[in-house]
Amino acid sequence: MGKRKRAAPEQTPQDEDQKLLPQKRFYRQRAHANPFSDHTLDYPKSPQHIDWQAHYPGVDPGKKPEYADIGCGFGGLSIALAPLFPDSLILGMEIRVQVSQYVKDRITALRTANTGDPKAHYQNVSIVRANAMKFLPNYFEKASLSALFFLFPDPHFKVRKHKARIISPTLLAEYAFVLRPGGIVYTITDVKDLHDWMRTHLENFPLFEPVSEEELRVEGKGEVVDAVYTSTEEGKKVERNNGEKWLACFRRIEVPRV
Template identity: 70%
Template sequence: MAKRKRAEEQLQESRQSVILPQKRHYRQRAHANPFSDHTLQYPSSPEAVDWTLHFPGFAGLAKSPQFADVGCGFGGLMIALAPLFPNTLILGKHGFTRSLRMEIRVQVSQYVQDRITALRISSAEPQSFQNVSVVRANAMKFLPNYFAKQSLSALFFLFPDPHFKIRKHKARIISPTLLAEYAYVLRPGGIVYTITDVKDLHEWMAAHIKAFPLFEFIDEETLRKEGQGPIIDAVCTATEEGKKVERNGGEKWLACFRRITDEP
């Protein structure tokens, strides 16, 4: 018993000695050009993606991501959601401006991956943070290459690049063309979560999504009654941008939309 106890203590000490990555070592420009031909390789279809490489703790269970954080930045949202939804795979995409999590910026996506690895090693629970991962990808171009039709239950667009200049509006992540792809990968009943500290961008995103026939606005109170309160709280407070807005005393504008059925 003494040997076993000592072994457990040594394991705990080794976990505690794992140092989480520091953002200062992953310097990167704030945004990347979504129209550039980045030197990235993409799967030919969702069936070609080996999700076990991203979620080894779920190998053999034939599971694919249900939450996708597009432009995930430093991974705050999915790290907050991971323990709340232990059986839900969450992917971050580094995609055009900043969560799989999908992210296009090299250093930022590397930071998120290193952060996930460190959290998996340091956690006392073997399955902790096994349900989160990140890919470096351009979600504006290749979202359907990763996600099958109606496979997602949540899409997150948190504090995206506002692209203030009119000639840059085509680079905004919410547009009629892109909304068709979001509706394609989102299952009926799934939710699109948007939040920004730029009122003009909030109005732009809300107007475009409301005008799209496969989405309907859903207010925060209704979502909380449906049990989505923890997700709303994480959307508002878990990201680096959200924390910065709070520190500066700024305002945040939240808007959520439900994917409706396209059946007759």
């Protein structure tokens, strides 16, 4: 007697969703990009020149991004935040061509696969290819953001490259400009030297004050903190290698009017 053929496993909705998602192997790209190079970017003259409806077609007109994922990589955090804040807009910013295209295609696939879900519809997340170190105020108005995320940024180990780090006194002035009072800057890295660099610069900047992980969890931001730790490709890689993650968060302070 011939052997009985094993029945093929039944396809689940999750399996069907997975088929729609883009495959990273088709989006090869170098790990880092020089932020000082001319990347031939198209950027708006000002936030008023942006048609956000083109990025968030299923969202009420007039809404603007509230959460900015700077150097969003493959979009893990941005996409994790979308169902946590279904009524707010999340924008990822990524300088690399292929990586930003991957995130764009990933969001399109998720929107198609989740059209009937009122919370995880992914209409509230988008991405722009942009150099945040040069053009952040071109995208965001003063005091318009509730949170800025800097997750596992390029360490730029060499001292002569430290000027290219995403946290610096000059750039902190721009971050303070776009962040509303009470808004949070989230930073995390697996490089202790970079953690100390970012924490020290933020501590020394007069418009930010440190806020502990425990305080954030008490304030109801535990899910955000968990996403910061675990949602990115880099964070998952650190976990696989049993590495350590260093978190530092800061609140934008209110400046009393004279």
